[in-house]
Amino acid sequence: MLNYNQVIESIFISLHVSLFSTLLAFITSIILGYWIAINSFQLKKIIVSVLGSLTSIPPVCAGLLVYLLISRSGPLGWMEILYTPTAMIVAQFVIILPIMMTLIIQYVEVEYPPFKEELISYGASKFDLIKLLLKNRSSFYLTILLIGFGRAISEYGAAAIVGGSIDHVTRNMTAMIALETAKGNILTGVILGLILISISLVISFVINFLKAKN
Amino acid sequence: MKLFIRAIVLVLILFTSAQSRDYIIVQSTTSTANTGLLDVLTESFYEETGIEVRAVAVGTGTAISNAKKGDGDILMVHAKADEIKFVEEGYGVERFDLMYNDFVIVGPKNDPAGISILNNIQDVMKALSSDKYKFISRDDNSGTHKKEILLWKLSNISPEENANYIKTGSGMANTINIASEMNAYVLTDRGTWISFANKKDLQILYEGDEALFNPYGLIAVNPKKFPHVEYEKANQYIEWLIHGNGNRVIENFKIDGQQLFFTYN
Numbered sequence: 001m002l003n004y005n006q007v008i009e010s011i012f013i014s015l016h017v018s019l020f021s022t023l024l025a026f027i028t029s030i031i032l033g034y035w036i037a038i039n040s041f042q043l044k045k046i047i048v049s050v051l052g053s054l055t056s057i058p059p060v061c062a063g064l065l066v067y068l069l070i071s072r073s074g075p076l077g078w079m080e081i082l083y084t085p086t087a088m089i090v091a092q093f094v095i096i097l098p099i100m101m102t103l104i105i106q107y108v109e110v111e112y113p114p115f116k117e118e119l120i121s122y123g124a125s126k127f128d129l130i131k132l133l134l135k136n137r138s139s140f141y142l143t144i145l146l147i148g149f150g151r152a153i154s155e156y157g158a159a160a161i162v163g164g165s166i167d168h169v170t171r172n173m174t175a176m177i178a179l180e181t182a183k184g185n186i187l188t189g190v191i192l193g194l195i196l197i198s199i200s201l202v203i204s205f206v207i208n209f210l211k212a213k214n
Numbered sequence: 215m216k217l218f219i220r221a222i223v224l225v226l227i228l229f230t231s232a233q234s235r236d237y238i239i240v241q242s243t244t245s246t247a248n249t250g251l252l253d254v255l256t257e258s259f260y261e262e263t264g265i266e267v268r269a270v271a272v273g274t275g276t277a278i279s280n281a282k283k284g285d286g287d288i289l290m291v292h293a294k295a296d297e298i299k300f301v302e303e304g305y306g307v308e309r310f311d312l313m314y315n316d317f318v319i320v321g322p323k324n325d326p327a328g329i330s331i332l333n334n335i336q337d338v339m340k341a342l343s344s345d346k347y348k349f350i351s352r353d354d355n356s357g358t359h360k361k362e363i364l365l366w367k368l369s370n371i372s373p374e375e376n377a378n379y380i381k382t383g384s385g386m387a388n389t390i391n392i393a394s395e396m397n398a399y400v401l402t403d404r405g406t407w408i409s410f411a412n413k414k415d416l417q418i419l420y421e422g423d424e425a426l427f428n429p430y431g432l433i434a435v436n437p438k439k440f441p442h443v444e445y446e447k448a449n450q451y452i453e454w455l456i457h458g459n460g461n462r463v464i465e466n467f468k469i470d471g472q473q474l475f476f477t478y479n
Contacts, residue, residue, distance in 0.1 A: 024225075072284035072442065080442075082285055083239060083268055164239075164270035167253050182387040183248050184411035 006167070006176065007192065011199065014172040017085050017159065018152040021092035025100050025148055026141075028093075030134075033104030038112060048105060054098035059091075063158030066091045070162065085170055087162035092152040100148050107140060108133070139211040146207045150200060173199075237266035238447045241278075241286035243357055244385055246430070247271030249409045249474055251467050258463045259454055265447050273385070275355025281305060281433075284440035287448040289433040292357035292403075297431040306433035310456055313464050313475040314429040317361055318407060319420040320390070321399040329399075335425040339369035345376045348398035352389050353381035361428070362401045368425060390416070403428055405474040430475070432456070 036047060068074050070082045070090070081087045111133060134141070156174035163170030165179065173196045181189040246252050247269065256267040272280070274291040281289045282305050289306060291297060300306045319329065319338065327341045342349050343366075351373070352359040366373050373379045380398070382389045386406045393400035394414035402410075407418070432452055437445040454460040461477050468474070 071280075072440065074283075077284075080235060083270060164268065166268045166270065167256065169268060179248070182244065182385055183250075183409060184387055184390070184413075186412055 006171075007195070009168055010171050010173050010176040010192075011195070013085065013170065014153055014174070014196070015199070017088045017172060018092060018149060021089045021096065021152050022145060022149040024089070025093050025097045025152075026145055029097060029100035029104050029144075030141075033101045034108055036101075037105045037108035048102075051098050051102050051105070055102055057095060057098065058157075059095055059155050060157035060161070062094045063091050063161035066094060066158065066162050082162060083164040083166060083170060085163065088159040088170060088172070091158040091162045092155060095155060095158060096148040096151050099151060100144050103144050103147070107137075111137065142207050142211050146204060149203060153196070153200060235442075235444060237268050238287040238444045238451060239285065240267055240269040240288045240290055240451075241281045242269050242271050242290040243274050243277060243292060244271050245292065245357065245403045245406050246290065248387070249405045249467075249469065251405070251464070251475060254467060255455070255460060255463055259451060259460065262454070262459060263450060265450065267451060273354050274357035274360065281435055284435065284442065287435055287443045287445070288451060289435065290430065292428055292430045293360050294429055294431060296360070297433060300433060304439055305436055307436050308433065310432045310452060311478050312430045312432040312455060313477045314427065315404045315475050316421065316428050317358070317401055317426040318404050318418045319399060319401055319426075320393070320407060320416045321419045322397045323415050323417055325419050327399065330419045332420070335365060335423045336369040338420050338423075339365055339371055342399055343369075343371045343373055343376055343379075345378045348378040348380055348393075348396050349373065349376070350389050350393040350396070350398050350400040351379060351381045352386065353383045354385070356385075357428075358386060358401060358403060361426075365401070365425060386410075387412075408472050408474055409469045 036044065066087065067082070070076045070079060070087055072082070081090070154174065156178060159170070159172060160175050160178065163172070163175070165171045165175035171179070173192060177189045177192045177196070180186075180192060240252075242252060248271070252269045252271065256269060259265060259267055269290075270277070270280070270286065274293045274296070277286075277289060277291050278293070278296055278300060280286055281300070289297070289300065290312065297306075297309050301309050319342075321327070321329070327344065327347045329338045329341050332338050332341065341347075351362055378398075380392070380396070382392055386402055387410065389400055390402060390406075390410060391412060392398070394412070394416050397415070399419075400416075404421075407413075432455060434445060434448045434452060435443045437443050451460075455464070456477075457479075461479055464475050464477050465473065
């Protein structure tokens with residue numbers, strides 16, 4: 001009844017897309033988040049508020065937004081990334097970036113000022129401070145990675161709209177669960193869901209292990 | 215900051231240059247996809263020609279609107295009136311008859327509305343419009359929904375006035391699930407019904423009426439309107455489906471020993 005090859009493929013697609021989107025969002029949120037947190041400028045409060053509200057963007061809306069951009073009739077249609085894993089990575093990136101950025105900005109705004117005073121008296125530059133914060137508080141960043149990844153791998157609406165749930169190509173785990181449910185194979189859907197949760201558990205254990213090591 | 219922008223551009227270029235269009239995109243419906251037929255056709259066509267088919271399965275209305283935006287090379291749906299309009303408005307080149315099956319009206323085993331003994335669609339729809347029985351509608355612009363609206367129209371009935379006319383706005387599976395939980399009537403295509411694994415106490419109560427005929431059409435998206443479409447490969451697929459081995463694959467496709475789709479040849 002269930003094609004094991006298809007299941008393995010969908011697991012691979014889920015991991016590939018979500019790991020990529022989480023990593024890209026993480027790097028972007030560190031760069032942009034630090035910059036926003038450390039500096040003060042006129043629009044800062046508005047930007048931080050908007051970022052906060054974007055954490056609750058409905059995934060379907062994010063998916064529609066990306067779809068309108070990359071559709072053939074959209075401004076980025078020439079890139080031809082609609083119905084490819086790249087589009088799914090972009091959609092998930094859009095969803096998890098605000099979450100990661102909000103967390104980092106909040107954290108740095110609290111950690112940075114006292115840190116800064118202490119170390120500037122030792123002659124450290126802004127860049128040195130950032131490097132230190134990154135190294136010493138790595139458990140915090142591991143947590144952000146976990147939250148972002150969890151959101152990305154469990155998401156269905158956005159990736160399905162821009163990915164098209166195409167067999168072998170963009171049918172990730174959540175799309176496969178939706179398809180099996182649509183075929184009436186409820187039990188199969190539940191089993192796939194349990195597999196997905198198990199994978200998340202493994203990743204969570206790994207992250208916590210890394211945190212403990214530090 | 216400059217380094218960051220350069221890195222992003224590099225990543226974008228890497229991603230986009232990795233894509234090459236040696237595949238065709240088919241905008242199709244959930245009724246063909248959820249039976250498993252599309253996957254079988256894709257495998258078979260790839261074995262013969264090496265051309266990859268990427269089939270997007272959404273509601274008929276969505277498939278048509280996607281194709282109108284140029285997000286597909288082929289349209290494969292079951293809404294003849296809309297398909298003809300699609301070609302007339304210049305979005306498609308020509309409409310071909312691909313395959314057919316029929317719709318069936320499914321309901322609770324004991325058939326409280328007594329439609330199984332009726333012999334024309336008008337009487338059936340009239341019986342179902344009574345507010346004593348629940349009727350579940352997909353209400354999602356799908357081919358099935360469009361057929362349902364047509365049937366009400368044929369019988370001169372406006373179902374909205376019925377308090378027991380329930381609109382789910384969702385796919386066939388979800389709609390059938392609701393019908394079985396509520397012990398209600400629902401219109402479904404036979405293909406989905408045969409392959410559906412959660413029938414519970416529902417069974418086919420009315421079928422065979424010529425009004426329930428369900429034809430699927432095949433249209434290549436117009437390269438004059440969308441120069442980026444893979445017109446040649448699309449035509450290869452269309453040929454294969456109608457005159458080639460695709461025809462045989464469709465005829466041989468069975469679930470539980472029952473053939474789901476029939477071809478014209």
